[in-house]
Structure formats: structure tokens, C-alpha cells
Amino acid sequence: MNAYKLILASLGSLLVFGSVHAAEQEHKPYVGSEAFERMKELVGSWEGTLDMGKGPERITASYKLTSGGSAIVETVFEGAPHEMITVYHDDHDKTLAMTHYCSLGNQPKMVLRGMEGNVLVFDLSKEVDIDVANDMHMHAVSITLNGGSMTQRWTQYDEGKQGKSVEIAYTRIE
Numbered sequence: 001m002n003a004y005k006l007i008l009a010s011l012g013s014l015l016v017f018g019s020v021h022a023a024e025q026e027h028k029p030y031v032g033s034e035a036f037e038r039m040k041e042l043v044g045s046w047e048g049t050l051d052m053g054k055g056p057e058r059i060t061a062s063y064k065l066t067s068g069g070s071a072i073v074e075t076v077f078e079g080a081p082h083e084m085i086t087v088y089h090d091d092h093d094k095t096l097a098m099t100h101y102c103s104l105g106n107q108p109k110m111v112l113r114g115m116e117g118n119v120l121v122f123d124l125s126k127e128v129d130i131d132v133a134n135d136m137h138m139h140a141v142s143i144t145l146n147g148g149s150m151t152q153r154w155t156q157y158d159e160g161k162q163g164k165s166v167e168i169a170y171t172r173i174e
Contacts, residue, residue, distance in 0.1 A: 030069040035096040035115050039072055039088050040065065041145060048170035059168060077103075098122060100138055106130050108137050118145045124157075133160040148172045 031037070042063040049056045061076045067089075074086040082103035091097045096112040108130055110122035120143045124130075130137050139157040144150065150170045156163040 027068070032070065032090045033094045033096050035112050035120055036072075036088065036090050038115070038118075038120070038145060039096070039143075041147075042072065042074075042150065044172055045174035046150065046170040047173045048168045050166055050168040052166060059170075060173075061170060096120070096122075097125065100141075102138055104136055104138075106135060106137050108139065110138075110141065119143070120145070132157065136163070 032040075043065055044063060046061045046063070048059050048061065050059055051057065059076060060078065061074060062078065063072055063074050065071070066073050070089060072088040074088070075083065076086075077083045084103050085101040086098055087101075088096065088098045091111065097109060098111075099107055099109045101107050106129075109125040109128050111125045112120060113123045114121045121140070122142070123140045124132070124137075132139075136156065136158040138154055139162070140155040142153045144152075148171060150172075152168045152170070153165055154168070155165045
């Protein structure tokens with residue numbers, strides 16, 4: 001009986017080791033669209049300023065790779081009641097897309113409309129669960145990448161019309 005248990009334990013160990021080894025061998029780093037690969041440059045911590053009409057306000061943002069390197073998570077206003085998350089990923093056709101989990105209580109999905117040099121321009125996707133004619137929402141964003149600095153310009157829509165735009169100038173801190 002003891003020999004039987006020893007054989008079973010040995011076979012179990014071999015199966016576990018073999019599965020882990022096979023998974024390590026099969027995992028290849030994710031290589032995304034050209035725009036996604038550019039966005040990977042943001043991984044780290046950033047500090048910036050924005051003006052929402054009350055004078056300059058300090059803001060921090062962090063970017064991290066997740067899901068085997070196939071998604072980038074942006075977190076702004078971390079720990080605050082209005083903390084927001086944006087997840088960037090390539091859609092099924094390798095078009096860079098993002099979902100912005102907004103403090104307005106909605107989740108606009110945007111897709112890359114163009115990339116010229118170091119500027120990425122996103123616009124609201126046709127596949128959204130937002131009443132664009134009535135709901136206030138983020139409708140577009142442009143991101144300008146400059147190595148150790150970055151500028152984002154977010155454009156809000158309300159009642160179907162373009163509203164205010166907010167520009168955030170960031171500098172890498174980590």
C-alpha cells in the first residue's frame with residue numbers, strides 16, 4: 001500500500017511539474033499593434049497638473065501591464081472617491097481600444113482613430129452603452145508621448161454636444 005501511495009505521489013509531482021514547465025514553454029510575450037507597443041512606454045508612475053476651472057491641481061497616474069502583457073491599466077486619482085481606471089488593449093483586429101471607467105458613472109469605450117508620430121487620437125466607439133444624445137460622457141482623448149513627459153487632452157460631451165476639454169501635462173516620476 002505504501003509503495004502504491006509513493007508511486008501515485010511521484011506521478012502527481014511529475015504531472016504538476018510537467019504542466020508548469022509546459023505553460024512556461026508555451027507563454028510567449030504579447031506583441032501588440034504599433035500603437036499598443038507605444039503605449040507600453042507609459043508603464044510606471046507619472047505626476048501632472050490639470051485645471052478644472054479652480055486653478056492648477058496636482059494629479060498622479062500609474063500604468064501597469066497585466067493579462068500576460070496584453071492590457072495596460074491606467075489609474076488616476078488613486079484612492080480618491082473619484083478614482084478612475086482606463087484599460088487599453090488591442091481589439092480583435094489589432095486596433096488599439098480602451099475602456100474608461102469614469103467617475104461620471106459610465107464606461108465609454110474608445111478606439112484609436114489615428115496615430116501620427118507620437119500622438120494617438122481616440123474617439124468614442126460605435127459599440128457603447130451610453131446615450132450619447134443625453135448622457136454626459138468622455139467622448140475623445142488624444143495622448144502625446146514624449147519619452148519622460150506626456151500630455152492628455154480629454155474631451156467631454158453633454159446632451160450630444162462637445163463640452164469642455166481638459167488637458168493634463170504629465171512627467172514620469174518612476
